[in-house]
Amino acid sequence: xxDVANRRTAHVVDCAGVSRTYQEDAVPVQAxxxxxxxxxxxxxxxxxxxxxxxxSTLLNLIGGLDRADEGAIAVDGVALNRLSESELSDLRLxxxxxxxxxxxxxxxxxxxxxxxxxxxxxxxARGERAEQAVECLASLGIAELARRRPGELSGGQQxxxxxxxxxxxxxxxxxxxxxxxNLDSGTTEELLKLLRRLNxxxxxxxxxxxxxxxxxxxAKRRVVLRDGAIVEDSAH
Amino acid sequence: xxIKLLLQMSLRNILRHRRRNGMMLAAVVVAVAAVVLMNSMxxxxxxxxxxxxxxxxxxxxxxxxxxxxxDPGIARNFALAGDWRPPDGAPEVAGWAMRVRVPAVIMSExxxxxxxxxxxxxxxxxxxxxxxxxxxxxxxxDASDGxxxxxxxxxxxxxxxxxxxLVIITQxxxxxxxxxxxxxxxxxxxxxxxxxxxxxxxxxxxLQEMVGAEVFTELSIRLHEEPALFxxxxxxxxxxxxxxxxxxxxxxxxxxxxxxxxxxxxxxxFFVMMGALVFGLxxxxxxxxxxxxxxxxxxxxxxMRPRSVVAQVVIESSALMLIGVAVGIALGLAAVFAMGDxxxxxxxxxxxxxxxxxxxxxxxxxxxxxxxxALLSLGLGVVAxxxxxxxxxxxxxxxxxxx
Ligand SMILES: Nc1ncnc2c1ncn2[C@@H]1O[C@H](COP(=O)(O)OP(=O)(O)O)[C@@H](O)[C@H]1O
Ligand SMILES: [Mg+2]
Numbered sequence: 280x281x282d283v284a285n286r287r288t289a290h291v292v293d294c295a296g297v298s299r300t301y302q303e304d305a306v307p308v309q310a311x312x313x314x315x316x317x318x319x320x321x322x323x324x325x326x327x328x329x330x331x332x333x334x335s336t337l338l339n340l341i342g343g344l345d346r347a348d349e350g351a352i353a354v355d356g357v358a359l360n361r362l363s364e365s366e367l368s369d370l371r372l373x374x375x376x377x378x379x380x381x382x383x384x385x386x387x388x389x390x391x392x393x394x395x396x397x398x399x400x401x402x403x404a405r406g407e408r409a410e411q412a413v414e415c416l417a418s419l420g421i422a423e424l425a426r427r428r429p430g431e432l433s434g435g436q437q438x439x440x441x442x443x444x445x446x447x448x449x450x451x452x453x454x455x456x457x458x459x460x461n462l463d464s465g466t467t468e469e470l471l472k473l474l475r476r477l478n479x480x481x482x483x484x485x486x487x488x489x490x491x492x493x494x495x496x497x498a499k500r501r502v503v504l505r506d507g508a509i510v511e512d513s514a515h
Numbered sequence: 516x517x518i519k520l521l522l523q524m525s526l527r528n529i530l531r532h533r534r535r536n537g538m539m540l541a542a543v544v545v546a547v548a549a550v551v552l553m554n555s556m557x558x559x560x561x562x563x564x565x566x567x568x569x570x571x572x573x574x575x576x577x578x579x580x581x582x583x584x585x586d587p588g589i590a591r592n593f594a595l596a597g598d599w600r601p602p603d604g605a606p607e608v609a610g611w612a613m614r615v616r617v618p619a620v621i622m623s624e625x626x627x628x629x630x631x632x633x634x635x636x637x638x639x640x641x642x643x644x645x646x647x648x649x650x651x652x653x654x655x656x657d658a659s660d661g662x663x664x665x666x667x668x669x670x671x672x673x674x675x676x677x678x679x680x681l682v683i684i685t686q687x688x689x690x691x692x693x694x695x696x697x698x699x700x701x702x703x704x705x706x707x708x709x710x711x712x713x714x715x716x717x718x719x720x721x722l723q724e725m726v727g728a729e730v731f732t733e734l735s736i737r738l739h740e741e742p743a744l745f746x747x748x749x750x751x752x753x754x755x756x757x758x759x760x761x762x763x764x765x766x767x768x769x770x771x772x773x774x775x776x777x778x779x780x781x782x783x784x785f786f787v788m789m790g791a792l793v794f795g796l797x798x799x800x801x802x803x804x805x806x807x808x809x810x811x812x813x814x815x816x817x818x819m820r821p822r823s824v825v826a827q828v829v830i831e832s833s834a835l836m837l838i839g840v841a842v843g844i845a846l847g848l849a850a851v852f853a854m855g856d857x858x859x860x861x862x863x864x865x866x867x868x869x870x871x872x873x874x875x876x877x878x879x880x881x882x883x884x885x886x887x888x889a890l891l892s893l894g895l896g897v898v899a900x901x902x903x904x905x906x907x908x909x910x911x912x913x914x915x916x917x918x
Contacts (some may be wrong), residue, residue, distance in 0.1 A: 342816075344816055344912055344913050368820045383809070387524065396520055399519075400823075482531040498838075
């Protein structure tokens with residue numbers, strides 16, 4: 280058992296023969312076809328490809344937000360298809376950090392509370408929570424915004440709070456779906472420097488879906504999807 | 516899932532839509548206040564009916580000879596020492612009265628009427644309406660007073676008045692008719708005209724003499740409080756073997772039925788008012804949940820469990836209810852106390868009296884009722900939130916995020 284776990288954890292993500300078909304409309308859409316994909320600890324990779332190529336679908340499957348029709352996905356050594364919904368919730372809570380295109384902060388909570396509530400969900404004690412949240416916001420250069428609510432922040436600032444929320448729990452894996460889509464190029468560059476720093480300094484594995492060339496240029500590995508299949512996988 | 520976080524988020528969500536939730540809150544407050552007020556009025560009415568029934572010479576519990584109810588008369592009697600007391604161990608009573616009560620005929624020069632002729636000991640009648648009825652002329656002095664007191668209505672019917680003599684005929688203990696003349700000492704004015712035309716009072720000693728037997732036909736006992744009723748009955752049954760021990764519900768089945776109906780009316784009224792409110796509440800909550808479905812999707816995407824989402828909606832609803840109920844009860848009770856002396860119903864006096872109620876309706880708020888209203892309302896708050904909560908978790912996190 281521990282053998283298996285150890286061997287598996289070499290890869291943070293391990294997808295084997297993964298397919299996903301959407302049946303929602305009259306014509307079924309095959310968003311992913313037989314995808315094999317391994318992702319190691321400490322990597323920073325971009326998933327790129329034209330719109331509709333299956334980037335978000337793959338990210339959602341890896342994040343346990345959706346289930347594959349075929350194939351197996353393991354995250355940090357845990358096979359996702361055997362988990363119940365609440366076990367998936369727990370996996371997302373404890374091992375995965377999400378950054379969404381539209382930030383998705385809770386409007387009724389301040390920046391600091393948005394960061395803290397993830398730890399509250401995890402049951403971290405109050406004092407420790409506040410300390411870590413403040414420290415995390417400071418490390419992302421937005422300590423002075425701690426008390427503001429999302430509505431009082433710019434897009435770039437909100438995205439930073441969202442990143443703080445995603446990494447404050449030290450997840451093994453950070454998933455970011457089009458994190459720069461709503462940001463101007465200057466802000467995007469700052470964001471990317473930040474991600475690179477987190478990857479270097481904290482060793483967080485980062486997988487980001489994007490069609491922004493600037494994002495791709497910051498990633499050390501580049502995976503290209505087309506029509507639901509990986510057509511290119513290169514390091515640089 | 517830490518309850519504090521849920522509380523915090525729920526409360527802020529309530530504050531986020533002040534106007535909508537304010538209106539909902541106002542509706543809860545008004546409904547609860549109306550329920551509390553109406554409920555107190557119903558209780559007031561109920562208590563009036565019971566009091567009226569108890570005061571009409573019935574008392575809480577009455578001891579009668581077997582058969583008296585079907586065939587009242589001096590033949591159905593029992594003996595009782597003049598210094599009788601309730602048995603030791605019986606609940607404390609407000610008082611008791613030993614009476615002779617027989618059907619009789621009363622005659623003036625102008626008319627004849629069938630009546631109930633009641634011999635009383637005035638010292639004991641603090642427990643019946645006799646002590647509080649408005650009186651013209653004099654009351655009976657004591658148990659041996661040989662004058663009579665009749666109702667004003669009867670006096671009018673017989674075209675007679677104070678100081679005049681009337682003839683009364685009734686059956687004696689030996690089965691033979693007795694006839695005697697009685698002078699009118701006073702005219703009483705009771706709440707109900709029915710009684711005024713029906714009951715004629717004299718000293719119990721005088722009536723015993725007339726019928727020729729030192730016996731009684733009834734012992735009426737009044738309690739301080741209704742709840743002691745059954746304990747008293749039990750104690751009396753032990754002492755009066757061979758006699759009938761009946762409570763006012765058995766003696767006045769109509770009043771008792773109204774009493775039970777009032778119990779039900781309290782609940783019916785609650786569910787009608789609050790039922791309508793629950794639809795509004797469900798609607799408000801569904802709107803509130805659907806408005807932030809993305810946010811709830813995100814919460815679940817980052818690891819909040821479905822049951823925590825449910826809890827959040829339940830707390831939101833319960834908090835609204837809790838505040839609404841607290842303010843509503845305060846407002847309802849304030850209205851009850853503002854009405855203090857009661858609502859004058861004398862305009863509808865005739866109809867009201869025929870139900871055995873007074874013309875002054877005094878609201879009576881009961882602690883138990885208010886607690887019940889509070890608990891049921893909070894329960895409804897939880898129930899009302901279940902459907903909205905289900906709507907919130909029915910949408911998968913991914914779908915919710917896409918909206
Ligand atoms: N919920 C869905 N229902 C139906 N089709 C979907 C759904 N999500 C994605 N698709 C389809 O699956 C394909 C891949 O989508 P997606 O993974 O979002 O691509 P990308 O993120 O690369 O733009 C597209 O053709 C898209 O229309
Ligand atoms: Mg996409």
